[in-house]
Amino acid sequence: MSEKKQQVSRRQFLNYTLTGVGGFMAASMLAPMVRFAIDPVLKASAGGDMQAVADVSEITTEPQRFEWTVEQVDAWYTSDVTHSAWVYKNENDEIVPLSPVCKHLGCQVNWAGNEDYPDQFYCPCHDGRYLKDGTNVPNTPPDAPLDLFEYEVKDGTLYLGQPVPREEV
Numbered sequence: 001m002s003e004k005k006q007q008v009s010r011r012q013f014l015n016y017t018l019t020g021v022g023g024f025m026a027a028s029m030l031a032p033m034v035r036f037a038i039d040p041v042l043k044a045s046a047g048g049d050m051q052a053v054a055d056v057s058e059i060t061t062e063p064q065r066f067e068w069t070v071e072q073v074d075a076w077y078t079s080d081v082t083h084s085a086w087v088y089k090n091e092n093d094e095i096v097p098l099s100p101v102c103k104h105l106g107c108q109v110n111w112a113g114n115e116d117y118p119d120q121f122y123c124p125c126h127d128g129r130y131l132k133d134g135t136n137v138p139n140t141p142p143d144a145p146l147d148l149f150e151y152e153v154k155d156g157t158l159y160l161g162q163p164v165p166r167e168e169v
């Protein structure tokens with residue numbers, strides 16, 4: 001009699017099986033959603049990352065474009081993203097690392113990009129211009145100076161952090 005009580009009926013077996021499979025499927029679907037929702041919390045902040053960009057001995061008084069690549073992870077997709085900066089040494093031998101992103105609508109500026117203004121940064125999108133220190137030229141489309149990267153020099157290598165906006169001129 002007691003043996004009979006311990007047997008699992010067909011109905012109970014189906015209930016247990018369906019509950020188990022259903023729970024497993026629900027967990028499989030919910031886990032990525034929860035991971036996606038809290039992903040920024042789990043990630044270390046990229047704000048403090050400094051990237052090795054150039055050997056300081058390569059930096060001259062003429063702005064040069066330096067590029068570096070960082071691995072970017074978006075959810076499950078990983079890609080290499082290339083960043084760049086215009087870097088030179090000013091008259092006080094200080095390093096000036098400028099963002100190449102135009103403050104008008106975000107095109108890339110080039111040093112001496114217009115032969116009429118050989119000592120300025122030039123944005124080809126709407127004729128935006130900046131002086132060598134990144135200050136926007138009045139009466140051209142940009143309304144703010146080029147951003148300046150945070151930087152540090154370690155063992156002869158230039159490291160750049162995030163570009164920091166400056167006061168409008």
Ligand code: FES
Pocket residue numbers: 102103104105106107123124125126127128129141142
């Ligand atoms: S985006 Fe540079 S001038 Fe417009």
